[in-house]
Amino acid sequence: MLRTALRNVLAHKARLIMTALAVCLGVAFITGSLVFADSTTAAYRTAMSQDFADIAVSVTPKSPPGASPNEQSSALDDTLVRKLSTVPGVASVHPAADGSVTLSAKDGTPMRADSMQGKFGDSYLPGADGKDSRYPLTAGRAPRDSGEVALDRGTAAAGGYELGDTVTLAKDGPVLKKRLVGLVSTKDSRVNAGGTLAVFDKATAQKLFATPGHYSKIDLTASQGTDQFELAQRVTAVLPADRAEATTGSAQANQQSVFISTKTHSYERLPLIFAVVSLFIGTFLIINTFTMLVARRSREIALLRAIGATRRQVVRSVLAEAALVGLGASVLGFLLGLGVATVLPSVLDTSGDLLPSGPLVIGPTAILAALAVGVGVTVLAAWLPSRRAARIAPIEAMRTAEQPPSATVSRIRGIVGLVMIALGAGLMFSLSGATSATDHNVYTAMYGAGILVVGLIVLAPLLAGPVIRLLGKLTARFGVVGDLARENTLRDRRRTAATAVALMISTALVSGLAVIHQSSSQALDAQAAAGLSADYVISARNMTSIDAAAIQRIADVPGVRTASAVADSVIIAGNAEPISGIDPKNVDDVMKLHFLSGSAKDLGPGKIAVSHSWARDHQVTTGEQIKASIGSGTGDRDKPYTVVGVYQDNPTAQDVLGYRAEVQQHSYLRDSVQRILVRTTDGAVSADLEKQLRAAVSNSPLLKVQDRAQLVQEQAGVAGDLMTMVFGLLAIGVLISALGMVNTFAMSVSERTREIGVLRAIGMDRSGIRRMILLEAVCVAAFGTLLGLAGGLFGAWKVSGLANGAIPQYSFSPPWPTLALVVLLSLAVGAAAAALPARRAAALSPLRAVADA
Secondary structure: HHHEEEEEEHHHHHHHHHHHHHHHHHHHHHHHHHHHHHHHHHHHHHHHHHHHOOOOEEEEEEOOOOOHHHHHHOOOOEEEEEEEEOOOOEEEEEEEOEEEEEEEOOOOOEOOOOOOOOOEEOOOOOOOOOOOOOEEEEEOOOOOOOOOEEHHHHHHHHHHHOOHHHHHHHOOOEEEEEEEEEEEOOOOOOOOOOOOOEEHHHHHHHHHOOOOOOOOEEEEEEOOOOOOHHHHHHHHHHOOOEEEEEEEEHHHHHHHHHHHHHHHHOOOOHHHHHHHHHHHHHHHHHHHHHHHHHHHHHHHHHHHHOOOOOOOHHHHHHHHHHHHHHHHHHHHHHHHHHHHHHHHHHHHHHHOOOOOOOOOOOOOHHHHHHHHHHHHHHHHHHHHHHHHHOOOOOHHHHOOOOOOOOOHHHHHHHHHHHHHHHHHHHHHHHHOOOOOOOOHEEEEHHHHHHHHHHHHHHHHHEEEEEEHHHHHHHHHHOOOOHHHHHHHHHHHHHHHHHHHHHHHHHHHHHHHHEEEEEEEEHHHHHHHHEEEEOEEEEOOOOOOOOHHHHHHHHHHOOOOOEEEEEEEEEEEEEEEEEEEEEEEOOOHHHHHOEEEEEEEOOHHHOOOEHHHHHHHHOOOOOOOOOEEEEEEOOOOOOOOEEEEEOOOOOOOOOOOEHHHHHHHOOOOOOOEEEEEEEEEEHHOOHHHHHHHHHHOOOOOOOEEEEEHHHHHHHHHHHHHHHHHHHHHHHHHHHHHHHHHHHHHHHHHHHHHHHHHHHHOOOOOOOOHHHHHHHHHHHHHHHHHHHHHHHHHHHHHHHHHHHHHOOOOOOOOOOHHHHHHHHHHHHHHHHHOOOOOHHHHOOOOHHHHHHHOO
């Protein structure tokens, strides 16, 4: 039986290779994801071991209860540096004043402005030899005063800077301009992976990142033979317990490794989604292929049964063929997966996370996963056809025609399919009153959609009849050829349905996601400028602040009618939720506030206005008091606030409005503002006015100056990743569907050799044969596409309530041009997949076809 399995694989290698390709895609995505994660993690651990190789212990400030930011860093000074140098086992002490600083390129473009990390600033602290070993100079000299700066070579090249240029930068608040006097190199893997580095003199760095005369950390190297943990204990003994703490270098490296492991796992999600989809669709291709092969080899199986083969041996033979196909798919998929792992960093744009590069790491997990998935999926998918093969009786198999399924089987299929569709649709309809995307609602939607799709798959053979007959009215325009195409498609409805299922699943996924993308994009567009009367919004990036003096400078710009500052923070009344501190005198000029009760003019200390949703969730109305606290830091807890108004939900105003002077005291940065809403004279918006506004904020890399159209455009980019997934899923589904159609029609042509010969003998020309096969393929493609569209549109329609809870402006909005493109592409794929089988059918000689059949 093993030899028989090998012979069958070689005899049908062309068809089985196409089947293996479907599995190969899933294996490639899984292998690529695992190898990418292992390689990146290994590269990062290597980099971290190098970064922390010379650091045995790091001393950092500790935040005692009730301490202010200044008090937190006051312990790390030169006195402590000298004290630490006397601790037994300490070889050297390296204090540092470091933090985050954002640079502008020479052309004014912010560098890594939207990233929360990778923007490093540090102090240049020369040793006895006048050099800082951490930052060797490669050109120029070290900075000596507050007007000078040195940059890493890569940073200078990326920003287009040369020695002598003026560098624009900002930590938070005012913009700083410094002359570039030196270029340095560094072993820091984060900088070498694309981060920026600016180096300042000691006094300037302490002022920027700590306080004058103090440091942000102190690194210690250990004497030979000194254990890091023991040294950390000795260091801890001499530290002020409430103001500083010691951490070993290995512990810091481990913390970074955990972070990077979490980050790389987040990058695995997209390729793993593609893997699941490709394997799921590919499963139906495998089932269909082996079902057709079993049907075609029924006489051979009957002969094996007649000469003594048991049912178990027949099952094992078919499964052995599947295992061989799966093994080949695993090997090829693993090799392709290495290519996927190589290109993933550029495809997923990982540059923002400073992932280091390194050689591919191929661990046992990736190899075992490739084998388990490739062989496992193929064998499991072939199990059902193998059971059918085992049920073939020797005498029954000698029949020349395949027997159609019994009426009982069809009735059972119909009942099961209808029950599953009713159950899935019922779960989806249960979301009709849902207004938020809670975990329960999301899981309900997922289960409902999944059951609905399975129900369509089960019911597909029964739906094929009415749908194909309906499509037959179109094919009838091609005369006899069209009628034959319709009848041939209806001849084996199970095969028609199995071939169409792959296209149905991909079309359902793509159409549903396309509708959600279109609806979300429109909602985000509306939300971006909803509730906004201002013509420009100047906002701070990454929880920084706007220089208070900039407010008046913006107000003085010609063409500006109103410049209203907004301080953003959080208000805690159970959960932490956003609060916007505004000036009640001019808020009506920059925000569209529709109050259901009360007014913004009543805002003042101890008074807030709340959105309708917030008032509903916290069960408060105008005139009532609620205990809450503003800000996430220390301060007065549970202070009573009087609600002076309730307004319609407004994304610009956020959940709660407060008095700006009060919110500023508890803002992310004390006494700071995060937004300035600008109303221009007559609503004028121009490039010249935008340039003047940018100049008013000193072209700070920390700030964004956007008009309403730019706000909408920025929000539209949020949904771009979803559209990438849509077209990726479409490409996978189309490719696997094409493989399945080529398989099906190639085998169909082989089975119908005598029929095609007869048609040619009675006068049908070659072009007629080609048209007939092509029309059959288009009918199958149209059937799968129609079912997929119905399922996808229904699912997207029923989840509208969930999305509306997250985006109030969300409404069901199908992208008809995109859906039309999906339909045309699916039909084109069907025709293209049948092109080669149709050509082979047309090339058959009438007499030879009849004789050979």
